[in-house]
Amino acid sequence: MRKVVKPPVVLGPPKLLGHVVALLLSAVLLGVIYPSTGWWWLAYVALVPGALLARHAESLWRLVWVSVPVFWVWWVVMLWWLVPVTLGGTMAASLILSLFTTLGWVLIRRLTLHGRLSLTVAVPVVWVLVELLRTRMPFGGFAWFLLGHSQGPWLPEHSASLIQTASLFGELTVTGVVAVINGFIADVMIHSFRTPKPDEERPPFRKRFLGRLAGVTVVGLVVWVAAGTPPFAGETRDPTDSPGVVVSVVQTNEPQDNRQSPSLEDRIRYWHELLIETERAIEASTSLDPDRTHEHVIIWPESVAPVGIDPQTLAWADEKGFTSFGQIEGQIRDLAAVHGVHLIVGAPAYERWVEVELEDGRVGWLPDGPRNSVFHYGPDGRQQSKRYDKMHxxxxxxxxxxxxxxxxxxxxxxxxxxxxxxxxxxxPGDDVVVFDIDENGPVWLRLVTPICFEDTVARLVREMVNTARESENAHLFGLVNMTNDGWFAIPGQGYQRLQMSAFRCVENNVPMAKAANTGISAFIAADGRILELVEADGRHKGFAGSATRWWRSGEYERTLYSYVGENPLVIVCVLLALFGSGLLNRPMSRKAGNSSDPDKMQE
Structure with a gap:
């Protein structure tokens, strides 16, 4: 009997169903790597189906028009916590963000089209550059759900070892690490399951050996660096017996709804709950430092004061006879003075008011040019002259x-x-403001206070911390994130914020205290570990509470990222992208019709 010779298996271009399946699989994998699911290990294969599709897709436009709706839905699901605030805005933002994801697949296809770059190189290059664009544009960018964020901790029991490379070139470094492994796995799958065509010339052994050796070396180096603290990370030494500052974060529980404002009675009740919770936080801080030999700092959430407390607003209210403004500001002063603590207060600043005619014919006043601000009250009860206005x-x-x-x-x-x-x-505010705690004392603490989502903007936080470090004689530097997450009832949103906050700490080698209305409030170490969450019955959101810890003076060395930012990583990726696209070695002239780009040859 004659032996039947089976034809070679050749990976052909995927059809429509293959496009849908591959992109849906990547979408599902990308969707479960973030909190609250948090299956972070799947991030190392999440891009593989999409990358394989992009590598073998026959039609560019089919890849595009399948990717856009799939990832439009993906972004809507991931941003579902935003729907109660703005349904239309969520849908529009999700559509725009889906274009960035689609751009990633298109660029991977382009860079691997003629075999210039392997997926091991193309996937990290593309994903780093696309995420860079997404964090910048449009309108200042949207830095949520970067691939590297999936590796960050969001509970105290989680390790922060996998994000230490962020101290080199920022959060995009971790994205590159994860994307390299995705690309390598995709390359291995291609070479493992692909049988060469009969007339296809087999690459020489030397080229195959060097290619595999390079791939194994790259992945091994990536894993080694990601598993521990890389060089230039900025050493942190925080001895437990060194002098320090006692810091408390106060979590309020004032739900937010843009469809109706809280009644006056509700605002008064929430205000008194804040004062009571602050008293409890002061008791806890006193128990840590009974002799009161160190400074005590109490941190409130964003815009928690129910009225403007800037001097201009207080003067205007006094002139108009609105006594509640002065009474509330007086309670803040008394709280700081009676207990001898520093209060970091989130409150609006109005500065100017304009007279308007209300619908019922009465005269009213509206603020002209309000600002979202942070105020500092010293232990003597006086409002300090410095005020930070939200910039981003x-x-x-x-x-x-x-x-x-x-x-x-x-x-x-x-x-x-x-x-x-x-x-x-x-x-918007104009400048970074640094709050000094006990400048002439044994522990000089310098605080910068990114408000709300400002802690998701890595370049802004880097600028803030570098401004604080300009005073070399300070003993301790800290990040304080004051936020109002009462708009978002889904806990996953708060945990995702914690992951990003952990990156800010690693990038700049400074600790963070986070005070959030409705939660999630936390203390984060300079190496990104979640030290403590405000907790009640296993919950971290939807209640009022507080947490108190020591911030010890130590040696918080500057990281490489604090000096150079993400620029070296971006430059390398841009050069590799130009090489892969053929732009660096393209001849000055080319005869028309001599292009081998299949995208230009499609019908």
């Missing part, structure tokens, strides 16, 4: 892009396309 505003939530500079169009957008009747936008 949330698009649509705190300002309206484009129309913000066209008053008549802005008024129409506010009236017809937002749930508000009046202009709710805020003005």
């Amino acid at each position: 505003r949330v698009p649509f939530g705190e300002y309206l892009p484009i129309v913000d500079y066209i008053p008549w169009l802005k008024n129409m957008v506010v009236k017809y396309l937002t749930p508000y009747d009046v202009d709710y936008t805020i003005q």
